[in-house]
Amino acid sequence: MLQSVQGIVIRTMDHGEGNKIVRLFTPELGKVSVMARGAKKVKSKHAAVTQLFTYGDFVFFKQRGQMGSLNGAEIIEAHHALREDLHKSAYASYLTEMTDRMFGDDEGGHYFFEQLRAGLAAIExxxxxxxVVHLYEMKMFGLAGYLPVTDSCVSCGGTDGIISFSPTLGGLLCMRCRHKDPSAIAVGExxxxxxxxFPRMDMRRLGSVQVKEETxxxxxxxxxxxxxxHIGVHWKARGFIEQMEKYNI
Known part of the structure; x- marks a missing residue:
C-alpha cells in the first residue's frame, strides 16, 4: 500500500553499505520506520531528506507486517541550524530521542507531532x-501517566505555603507536609x-521567555x-547535555 505523509526524521540507522533505516514521526500514522535505499550515498536523492530533524513529505510503499520502502520525499524544513550548532543539536536530539523511545510503532498522533515540530522550531x-525541553518532558510525563501534581500540595491538597517539589511523592509539597520527604527539592515562586x-502549555504558544538562572x-x-x-530511561542526548554543562562547553 502506498502511503503519503508529512513526517519528522527522529532517528536514522545505517543498514548495509548504502542504505538507511529512517524512523519518522507523523501526524497520521504515528511512529513508522522506512528503508531508504542508497540514502547513505552522497549523490542519492534521499541523502538530504533523510537527515535527522528534517521535516518533509514522504511517500513510501508498505505491506502489512513489513517495513516500508521509501519511494520519494521532499523537504519542507531542513533544520540545518539544528545540526550545525552543537548546543542546538544536543537539545533537539533530546526531543527526538524522547519521541522515539516513549512512543511504540504506529503510536503518536497530531497533537504530539505538532508539539515536536514546534519544539524543534523553537530551538532553531x-x-x-x-x-523547551522541560515543556516537552512534561508532555512525555502526561503520555506515560506520570504527570506530577503542580497546582496544589500532593499530600494534603492545599494551595498555600508551597515550598518544595517531591519527585518521590509526585509533586509539590507545602511547608506542613515538607517532613514527608526530607529529600524534596526547594522551589521558589x-x-x-x-x-x-507546563502541563497546560502548548509548545506552539511558547514565546521568548526570560527565566532567572536560579529558577x-x-x-x-x-x-x-x-x-x-518515574521514567527510568538512560537518555543519551541528556547525558551529552550534562557533559557540556559539566565542562562549560
Whole structure:
C-alpha cells in the first residue's frame, strides 16, 4: 500500500553499505520506520531528506507486517541550524530521542507531532532550549501517566505555603507536609509558576521567555530527578547535555 505523509526524521540507522533505516514521526500514522535505499550515498536523492530533524513529505510503499520502502520525499524544513550548532543539536536530539523511545510503532498522533515540530522550531529560532525541553518532558510525563501534581500540595491538597517539589511523592509539597520527604527539592515562586504552567502549555504558544538562572536551576533539578524516578530511561542526548554543562562547553 502506498502511503503519503508529512513526517519528522527522529532517528536514522545505517543498514548495509548504502542504505538507511529512517524512523519518522507523523501526524497520521504515528511512529513508522522506512528503508531508504542508497540514502547513505552522497549523490542519492534521499541523502538530504533523510537527515535527522528534517521535516518533509514522504511517500513510501508498505505491506502489512513489513517495513516500508521509501519511494520519494521532499523537504519542507531542513533544520540545518539544528545540526550545525552543537548546543542546538544536543537539545533537539533530546526531543527526538524522547519521541522515539516513549512512543511504540504506529503510536503518536497530531497533537504530539505538532508539539515536536514546534519544539524543534523553537530551538532553531533561539528560544530558551532548557525551557523547551522541560515543556516537552512534561508532555512525555502526561503520555506515560506520570504527570506530577503542580497546582496544589500532593499530600494534603492545599494551595498555600508551597515550598518544595517531591519527585518521590509526585509533586509539590507545602511547608506542613515538607517532613514527608526530607529529600524534596526547594522551589521558589518562579519555578512553581512554570511547573504549574507546563502541563497546560502548548509548545506552539511558547514565546521568548526570560527565566532567572536560579529558577532554571531549580526546574532542571526537579525535572531531571522526576524523569529518573518515574521514567527510568538512560537518555543519551541528556547525558551529552550534562557533559557540556559539566565542562562549560
Amino acid at each position: 529560532e533561539g528560544k530558551d532550549m532548557q525551557i 518562579g519555578a512553581q509558576k512554570l511547573l504549574k504552567l 532554571k536551576q531549580q526546574l532542571k533539578t526537579c525535572m531531571r530527578t522526576y524523569m529518573d524516578t
